[in-house]
Amino acid sequence: MRYGEVAAVDTLSTQLPASQVTAVVGPNGAGKTTTLETCEGFRRPQAGTVRVLGLDPARDAAKLRPRVGVMLQSGGAWTGCRVHEALRHAAALHAHPLDVDALVERLGLGSCGSTSYRRLSGGQQQRLGLAMAIVGRPELVFLDEPTAGLDPQARRMTWELVRELRDGGVTVVLATHFLDEAEQLADRVIVIDHGRIIAAGSPGELTATGAENTVRFTAVAGLDMHDLRSALPAGCTVQEVTPGGYLVTGPVDPALIATLTAWCAARGVLAQSLAVERRSLEDVFIELTGRELRP
Amino acid sequence: MVLAQARIETRLLLRNGEQLVLALVLPLLVLVIGATTGNLLDLGPGRRIDILAPGVLALAVLSTSFTSVAIATGFERRYGVLKRLGATPLPRHGLLAGKTLAVMAVESVQVLLVGLVSLMLGWAPVGGPAAVVAGLIVLLLGTAAFTALGLALAGSLRAEATLALANLVYVLLLVGGAVIVPLARYPQTIQPLVALLPSGALAQGLRDVSAGAGVPFAACMVLLAWCAVGGLVAARTFRWE
């Protein structure tokens, strides 16, 4: 997908699982919005094919629109339009919409039902955008940064809503900058940069790759490091970093902890303050995309 | 779907204060001031109100179907409204139909008000029911032509440029487009040109109808031609975001 000479999204090839939540993450300008908008049928790719629910989003738009909900990164409502009005209108465009009043309450917009869009706070506008995306009971929703500018309560509410959608069989694709959100919410995370996928997988898989997870524990000083290493799976390193302070590095999984504690138990050693330090998705993200600021 | 679209567009049009001034207050001012002050405007021979009333009706159509539509649509694109609507089941022709219905709803209010005030001021149109039908045909064609032109303008320019240009064209047509001042008062040499303007065709067509001349075919053809031009340009240049 090009804008003039700029290749915004280049060789991006993936399949999105149905009835699951996919999070698209990537630095500013990575091509998240462009990718979503190509799937939404707003842009036609210059090369390659996009299929949404088995259909071509640009050509079969009329068939897709009743089945797909869209939340744009910003805007999308008449500035003079009231919350209730905007939502009722969005509902009237669909055959079997959700109950508008219930949705307004659910999103905490009850008290600003007759406030015009331009007088809403940024977070309230964002919530209205979310409501308009789901009011038509879509099978598939594209949410472009749905929680940008939301307070912690509203963010949780949104997460809950997204989980409910998924549990009801809806496929959710969301772009986000909050890595904890992707980690909490997504079944699958796609990291894109410069218009290409640079990593993809479940949050667990992504944080496990690179295998730089660690376990720290304390015990009596002077344990036999050589013996411990040979007890652990291949690829692990062990180290007594301070007297009695141990560091195990490697692919940390439940089996590794079991092996470690069994080894201690066999020697009558009590491992204290044993802590698994997993990398967060954010660590992985920074590692993949670098520390420099994007233009 | 189309009705829902028409309903919300009508509400938003009526809610917009500036547009309402343009749509109602200004035409009524022109009507009342023009009819009650004898020497402000040279309208030529004949009863002032009979010349003024059809012109003010044309002015009302111009303000709603051209200026309002162009400005509203320009800002709808700017604020992503058109884009979001493009993601709903509402088809493009549904959006267009909704807009047209909304314009016609607002115009019925305008025509009713302007018509009533004109009658109270002594407007005496001739021709009976046939003239009413002919007048409605001209109004409809004028609405179609100006809506198409408004969409063409909003489709090809930025919202701010649309705002500026739509108002400029409104004023220019009001002053030099034979809207209020009849065609016959324009210099002989430019009369044929002014008659070809959509405003000239609309206003002169309405004046002829209200004077009992029947359906003004030439004016109708001019309006149809503008409708085609506007429609073509809009279809070619219109961008939804």
Ligand SMILES: Nc1ncnc2c1ncn2[C@@H]1O[C@H](COP(=O)(O)OP(=O)(O)OP(=O)(O)O)[C@@H](O)[C@H]1O
């Ligand atoms: N309409 C446009 N015209 C030209 N270039 C564009 C346009 N929209 C986006 N771009 C460029 O395409 C690239 C990808 O933009 P995109 O909006 O998809 O990024 P994004 O990942 O959504 O970023 P953000 O996190 O800031 O929302 C950027 O380099 C951007 O400058």
Ligand SMILES: [Mg+2]
């Ligand atoms: Mg974006």
